[in-house]
Amino acid sequence: MSVLVFIDHSEGQIKKTSHEALSYGAALGKQMAVPAEGVLLGNVQEDLSSLGKYGIQKIHQLNQESLNQLDAEQYIRIISAIAESSGATVIILSHTNTGRAIAPGLSARLKAGLVTGATELPQTVNGFSVKKNVFSGKAFCTVSIKTPIKIISLNPNVFPVITGSGAAEIIQENIKLNPSAVSIKSVSKASGEIPLTEAEIVVSGGRGMKGPENWGPIEELAKLLHAATACSRPVADAGWRPHHEHVGQTGIAIAPNLYIAVGISGAIQHLAGVNRSKVIVVINKDPEAPFFKSADYGIVGDAFEVLPKLIQEVKKLKGLA
Amino acid sequence: MHIMKILVCISKTPDTTAKIAFTDNNRKFVTDGVQWILNPYDEWYALVRAIEIKEKDPSAVLHLVTVGGADYDVVIRKALALGGDEAIRINTEPGDSFYVANQIASIAKAGGYDLILTGKETIDYNGASVGGMLAALMDLPFISLAAKLELSGDTVTLVREIEGGEETVEVKLPLVVGCQKGMAEQRIPNMKGIMGARSKPLKVVEPVASESLTEILSFELPPAKKGVRLVPADNAEELIRLLHDEAKVI
Secondary structure, eight states, X not given: OEEEEEEOEETTEEOHHHHHHHHHXXXXXXXXXXXXEEEEESOXXXXXXXXXXXXXXXXXXXXXXXXXXXXXXXXXXXXXXXXXXXXEEEEEEESSHHHHHHHHHHHHHHTOEEEEEEOSOOBOSSSOEEEEEEGGGTEEEEEEEOSSXXXXXXXXXXXXXXXXXXXXXXXXXXXXXXXXXXXXXXXXXXXXXXXXXXXXXEEEEOGGGOSGGGOHHHHHHHHHXXXXXXXXXXXXXXXXXXXXXXXXXXXXXXXXXXXXXXXXXXXXXXXXXXXXXXXXXXXXXXXXOGGGGGOSEEEESOHHHHHHHHHHHHHHHTTOO | OOOOEEEEEOOEEEOTTOOOOEETTTTEEOOTTOOXXXXXIIIIIIIHHHHHHHHHXXXXXXXXXXXXXXXXXXXXXXXXXXXXXXXXXXXXXXXSHHHXXXXXXXXXXXXXXSEEEEESOOTTTOOOOHXXXXXXXXXXXXXXXXXXXEEETTEEEEEEEETTEEEEEEEESSEEEEEOTTSOXXXXXOHHHHHHHTTSOEEEEOOOSOXXXXXXXXXXXXXXXXXXXXXXXXXXXXXXXXXXXXXXXX
8 A cells, every 4th residue: 555646757857746746645645654655757867765855755767768758658557557566555646737648547547536636635534535626616526536546636736845854765667668659749848938837926918918019017027926927818819929828718727826917807718717826916907807806916007007016016025126 | 441430529518607506515516597518628629620620521420429418418419510420429427537438438439430539628527537538448549638630641640738838749540639729719600500400310329337436525615705905006015015925925
């Protein structure tokens, strides 16, 4: 019996979401009085034994260069094999693009009940149940997993990274790779930008910004706050901003600690993508904008007057002015 | 010549603007007054892309499949009004994702489909699981979060979203694809489509034996927001102070 945490990485770095998943897995292991272990496919720069600081006892590594890129079928097969050989009874992943690619297949292969988008540690005293988001962030539900092996994918930014001390034992796995059915032709990663789904702060602009040429202050504020930039659907559809910045019902759903919406009226479809944000700030010149009803803080005012002042104040706060 | 067979998995969900409330000790979603729609990811991205493929290759066969009771027929007709040759409804209460994937797998295996498309997730349960499970049950490749799909013979080129970017991949048919924004543009059914949909076959088949691996115990609504705290437009300093000292988010 153990908890096995899948550790995702990109460009040689372990993802922040995996640090959260490791902390979550270790806390669950403690709760269930079983060891917590990790599995990493490919390799990273960091010394894996240092992951012991999260309370992880062992790291299973399959150190193959080709596994540094997502190969869902291969990942599913290898994680299943390691889960079986290590006696894992709970598998933890992050509900990210990688998690979405592999968790369902893992569930079907192991016939292990899956809860995606978990928001809390499971209740394990009486059965095994996990809370997750449903209705695009408008509600939660508690789901019971009835199978001997359980799989949970954890929502990003809902569980804190908890560190202590300790060193993990590294176990080099030896599993033969199959030829891949999916051949990767090209990969493009936005370097230097903070991925939207991982960002703790997001600054977002809507139609109220009037045109793509006016995005300077949004980008400047985002940069000062180490935030990602986002936009509403009309802005992406008009081509003012790239589609991958579109947050909302049909775009990306995010849950940062702070979401600053500038010139966005707050249509229900937009809210569906951002309502899991911990704190929402709305800046809009229309006091009747529906977004104010969902906001924690608001300023009724012209974005082009408010933004420069906010930038100035953030600079002061950061000791830059 | 090989005739291309496409299967699009569709589901019904409450309209985006539906009021979310629960009853029966928070165990049931209140459906009174709820407008049901075709799950937007299934409709705008999976179904419309399949229709585009069929428009380019009219010999292609396009089937729709759903798992649900007779109350699903309304959204199935709506889907058929957009396009597709026929629909199959597996007549059972949809259990969890694994149960639904098993039901669809039985239809998909028997039908010998080349391309199986799903939306990336439903907007009600947000499971994002049926496509990946279906692929694993059928031993087919699964491309999640696909934003583009081009066919050339039996080779499919897809652009899919990965961590921090996107990736272009090539896969041979058959495969399962989870579709999202970028795949196709939303369409509105025209009168000809709506009239035509009435005479398209809607086959009702009985479920195969399967089980759910999970069960929903209860629902709850998030705590209500306290209400917005407005800061005067000329006092940016106060907003930054509140975010720093009170909310502690910057």
